[in-house]
Amino acid sequence: MHNIQPLLNKTYLKAKSARGVYIYDESGKPYLDGSSGAVACSLGHSHPKVLPAIKQQLDKLQFVYRSQFGSEEAEQLATKLFELSVDKSHAHTFFVNSGTEAIETAMKVALQYWQEQGQPEKKHFISRWKSYHGITVGALSLSGHALRRQRFENSLEKYPLLHADLERDSLEIQTKEFIGVVEKTGAKHIAAFVAEPIVGAAGTALTPPSEYYPAMKEICEDYGILFIADEVMTGLGRTGKWFSLEYWNTIADIVAIGKSLGAGYAPIAATMMTEKVLAPIRKGSGLIMSGHTYSGNPLSCATALKVLQVVEEDNLLANVNDKGAYIKNKLMEWKSKYSFIDVVRGKGLMIGVEFDPSMKGLQARIIDQCFNNGLLVYPAVGGPYGKDENGILISPPFIINQHETDELLTKFEKSLKELIA
Ligand SMILES: Cc1ncc(COP(=O)(O)O)c(C=O)c1O
Structure with a gap:
């Protein structure tokens, strides 16, 4: 074998x-x-609708490298995601190949957002113990999923993790814990708060109450911290809405998506962001330092676009x-x-x-x-x-x-x- x-x-x-x-x-x-x-x-x-679209794309254009060419397929998919995003808030999308990479890119975009505004010391992330954000060392450092984490504990970044229980603890306890951790770490050292709106593999669909995300977003704004929503599992229809944060009427600064984007037909994921997040990077270095050889390849993008169209049309x-x-x-x-x-x-x-x-x-x-x-x-x-x-x-x-x-x-x-x- x-x-x-x-x-x-x-x-x-x-x-x-x-x-x-x-x-x-x-x-x-x-x-x-x-x-x-x-x-x-x-x-x-x-x-029956996706397979012909993939075959048609194969005959047309399979791969171009993103620093050499753009493609109509990637542009159309990014436009579609913008149109579907909560209140059309996420105007910009960076394509990657897995949910883990979408989280890594989200972390890097958040770090760059602060660096390019002269705040390089904002380099920590706050996340919740009950979470799974991906398998690389960076994404795993944000995740408390014990089985996936324990062997690598000593090699992980020591980011602060929130332990309050989304269902059992009151909103007051949860927000108090968050504020406490922000103040202990110092807001000037924190780049972003990262959370799965509904916790999947690490929480069996654990769902916080309706006031939770509005409250957490408000704290993020008060302290100058970005909010990264990990919608890798929940996004693009899985929970009955295009994005699960719609249930909380909350707009994240950065959103990671994957899974239902390629829907098993192509390995594709993405990091979506608001104009607020991209603007200082565009104005500063003008470069997002992330990406992979296969990022935004036309075959995966055309496949994902067809997937989203089928979800909508049907x-x-x-x-x-x-x-x-x-x-x-x-x-x-x-x-x-x-x-x-x-x-x-x-x-x-x-x-x-x-x-x-x-x-x-x-x-x-x-x-x-x-x-x-x-x-x-x-x-x-x-x-x-x-x-x-x-x-x-x-x-x-x-x-x-x-x-x-x-x-x-x-x-x-x-x-x-x-x-x-
Ligand atoms: C919420 C969440 N984030 C990130 C990931 C990582 O995605 P991938 O396995 O595509 O790297 C997963 C995978 O299960 C997930 O559920």
Whole structure:
């Protein structure tokens, strides 16, 4: 075996083909993609409108290097993202290839924003312990996801992390903690506050109350700190709105997106920013010091543009809200039926289920049992301290129909019943 997969001692089944919400293994067994892979494949697989668009682009232009040429494809995608952004606030977009890179670029843009205004000492970031922002050393330094972080702890930057609980602690406790950390670190040393609007892999769809982001944004503004929203998982329709911060009527200075942008059809992500953020950089050095060989390549950009057009044309946000509410209601009913279901939460098709943390190993058993029954679900961390590997995310593609939604729920309940039998 030459290809390295996450678990070195496990033999993974090979996928042979995929269509709609199903992936087929080599024996032809179907798996309902109840997690959209890693919460990414928003249009499912082999979408009949996306594949021809990719093929057409392949025949036209595949790659140009961004410091040598621009492309109509990248320009059109950036324009579309501007039009979709909250209150048309994010006029500028820098393309990268993964959510992690989008966060790294967001950090660098924030650092440059201050440097170019003569404040290079603003170099720290504040984030929340219950979060996952990416796998590189920079992005991991912002993240508390214990499993992904622990081996590298000594090599990470020592950024201040907030520990107050988004659900259990009052808004007063949370804002007090934030202000306390800002004042202890010194606002003159802080570049930005970074947060996932709804916490995914590290929080099982943990969702703060409606006053939370307006309050945090106000504190950022009072102290001269940028607000970076990590919408890598939540963005572009997953929660039933184009951007989840719309639920809080809050506009971030910088927004990182990924996953549903390429929707599994192209590795593309992006860092969006307001004119306020770009202006001093344009006026100063005139250069954003980030980027990658494949940043903004025309093939990925044309693919992502088609993905967004399909979400819009096929009115898929309505389906996300409709099927999301249906699944959530059913899971709520099951909460009283199955005592080991602790919490059900989430918005749109980003639904978290936390299990009793005292039942060690339950998460892995549920994921395996679902897999055996032909259903994919995604692991997530839960519990008051964000350390319990006891949650899952149910996040099927936006195209899922009623019959497939019922099949998902039937397979999930069958798996739960088999585990407690
Ligand atoms: C909120 C959030 N930010 C960043 C990332 C990193 O994205 P990627 O895996 O594409 O690097 C993820 C991935 O799960 C994520 O959920």
